[in-house]
Amino acid sequence: MLSLINLSQAPAGGLPIYGIGTKVPGVxxxxxxxxxAGVTLARLLHERGHGVQVFEKERETGGLCRSRxxxxxxxxxxxxxVIFSRDAEVLGFMHQVLGxxxxxxxRQTKIFYKxxxxxxxxENGLAELPKEDLFFCLSEFVKALIASEKGxxxxxxxxxxWMVQTFGKGIAESYxxxxxxxxxxxxxxxxxxxxxxxxxxxxxxxxxxxxAIGIETEGYTHQAVFSYPRTGGIESLVKAIGAxxxxxxxxxxxxxxxxxxxxxxxxxxxxxxxxxxxxxxxxPLPALLPCLGDVPDGVREAxxxxxxxALLSVCIGIRGRxxxxxxxxIPSPEVGLFNRVSFPSNYSPAVAPPGHSSVLAEITCLREDxxxxxxxxxxxxxxxxxxxxxxxxxxxxxxxxxxxxxxPFAYVVYDLAYQARIRVVREFCGDRGIxxxxxxxxxxxxxxxxxxxxAMDFAEGxx
Ligand SMILES: Cc1cc2nc3c(=O)[nH]c(=O)nc-3n(C[C@H](O)[C@H](O)[C@H](O)COP(=O)(O)OP(=O)(O)OC[C@H]3O[C@@H](n4cnc5c(N)ncnc54)[C@H](O)[C@@H]3O)c2cc1C
Numbered sequence: 001m002l003s004l005i006n007l008s009q010a011p012a013g014g015l016p017i018y019g020i021g022t023k024v025p026g027v028x029x030x031x032x033x034x035x036x037a038g039v040t041l042a043r044l045l046h047e048r049g050h051g052v053q054v055f056e057k058e059r060e061t062g063g064l065c066r067s068r069x070x071x072x073x074x075x076x077x078x079x080x081x082v083i084f085s086r087d088a089e090v091l092g093f094m095h096q097v098l099g100x101x102x103x104x105x106x107r108q109t110k111i112f113y114k115x116x117x118x119x120x121x122x123e124n125g126l127a128e129l130p131k132e133d134l135f136f137c138l139s140e141f142v143k144a145l146i147a148s149e150k151g152x153x154x155x156x157x158x159x160x161x162w163m164v165q166t167f168g169k170g171i172a173e174s175y176x177x178x179x180x181x182x183x184x185x186x187x188x189x190x191x192x193x194x195x196x197x198x199x200x201x202x203x204x205x206x207x208x209x210x211x212a213i214g215i216e217t218e219g220y221t222h223q224a225v226f227s228y229p230r231t232g233g234i235e236s237l238v239k240a241i242g243a244x245x246x247x248x249x250x251x252x253x254x255x256x257x258x259x260x261x262x263x264x265x266x267x268x269x270x271x272x273x274x275x276x277x278x279x280x281x282x283x284p285l286p287a288l289l290p291c292l293g294d295v296p297d298g299v300r301e302a303x304x305x306x307x308x309x310a311l312l313s314v315c316i317g318i319r320g321r322x323x324x325x326x327x328x329x330i331p332s333p334e335v336g337l338f339n340r341v342s343f344p345s346n347y348s349p350a351v352a353p354p355g356h357s358s359v360l361a362e363i364t365c366l367r368e369d370x371x372x373x374x375x376x377x378x379x380x381x382x383x384x385x386x387x388x389x390x391x392x393x394x395x396x397x398x399x400x401x402x403x404x405x406x407x408p409f410a411y412v413v414y415d416l417a418y419q420a421r422i423r424v425v426r427e428f429c430g431d432r433g434i435x436x437x438x439x440x441x442x443x444x445x446x447x448x449x450x451x452x453x454x455a456m457d458f459a460e461g462x463x
Pocket of ligand 1: 032034035036037038058063064065079084254255284311409410437438439440441447448451
């Protein structure tokens with residue numbers, strides 16, 4: 001028989017839980033999901049005097065921001081994460097919660113292009129390209145600039161057109177298109193341009209010229225300096241945010257049903273029933289909708305059509321050193337399936353044993369792709385082979401540790417039907433009284449800072 005838990009009188013025990021809220025009077029918020037969004041919401045709502053309870057499916061909080069510590073190595077399991085932001089308030093919040101547990105680094109990022117390490121962003125590393133490629137990139141950039149000035153471009157109909165119009169055919173075809181095909185698993189002409197248009201400006205012509213003749217220029221300066229927890233990996237950020245509200249977080253509590261009643265909501269989570277006055281969901285929309293019941297076919301189809309990729313994080317600990325880079329983008333499919341390789345031991349020496357280094361390779365795929373369920377050994381061998389081609393690992397005998405982590409929801413993919421579909425799903429959730437905060441709940445390409453900003457804005461307006 002199910003026991004009915006009223007969040008204001010909840011008994012502890014039975015479930016692997018940190019605790020259930022009993023202390024805070026006032027409005028009771030149920031927060032679905034205990035990733036960065038859920039934990040941040042819990043803290044901010046609690047600080048504003050609201051009663052709050054988080055329900056997280058896994059035994060640990062953190063979601064994509066979890067880390068795995070084993071045999072002296074610490075790896076982020078949802079791909080490599082670093083802390084940066086244009087949003088001063090959010091950045092200040094992240095720094096403040098980490099306190100002393102923070103290393104600061106200059107970004108040293110490269111693109112592995114035709115066997116050479118080219119400065120990132122690509123348009124800032126043009127002088128490092130083979131001469132013919134440099135000419136192609138430069139002349140096509142100038143052509144695009146002239147066409148734009150003469151008003152010859154119509155608004156880009158898709159992501160591919162946006163890349164060509166903004167950077168020219170040279171930069172687009174040499175780097176942007178292959179890289180984007182590799183990460184999104186969809187042709188760029190089938191992707192919308194709405195998410196970059198207006199936000200990513202055409203690089204200034206002076207920068208392109210300087211870059212072409214080898215004068216240093218920096219792109220994406222908001223990311224040029226980043227920080228990273230000294231110990232514990234990125235998960236320690238979520239832990240630090242959640243520390244004041246640990247007792248209001250239930251782990252091992254997957255939400256399976258959210259029913260609206262005349263007053264408030266009744267939830268099924270981890271085999272128990274719970275009541276809440278209000279619900280905010282941070283779990284992926286495709287996980288939320290089945291919990292709601294009586295979902296009209298049109299809404300279900302719209303949700304099923306929302307596209308996203310999964311991720312394999314391949315963790316490799318090695319004896320000796322790695323190149324002095326933060327991370328490297330790999331557009332070419334010939335080097336390997338992975339689109340990015342990072343070097344966490346360059347963020348903080350505490351994440352690898354003395355005399356050792358760490359490499360984290362990221363492979364995006366669709367959840368149904370065979371590679372997502374391929375045996376770990378095959379994936380690790382593939383990555384080790386690719387690292388050999390990149391000159392990162394000269395001797396596979398130096399590999400001291402390997403692990404493969406799988407994240408079913410990693411990147412939101414903005415295809416051409418995205419805007420129509422998300423509108424339908426959001427409207428439905430709104431009608432059901434469910435608030436949406438977080439990367440796969442809002443179904444937006446939000447980094448940690450965007451997620452925290454959403455949580456801050458939400459908590460500010462919460463009643
Ligand atoms: C490869 C990669 C690299 C990244 N690098 C950076 C970076 O360098 N810097 C940066 O700022 N951002 C980075 N990000 C983005 C960052 O990971 C996200 O913005 C952030 O983790 C999203 O948090 P969230 O809580 O919204 O979602 P999630 O982390 O997805 O959390 C959702 C939670 O809901 C839980 N859940 C799911 N179903 C249920 C259910 N039925 N019941 C209860 N709980 C459920 C899940 O277990 C999970 O804990 C990166 C992302 C990826 C994929």
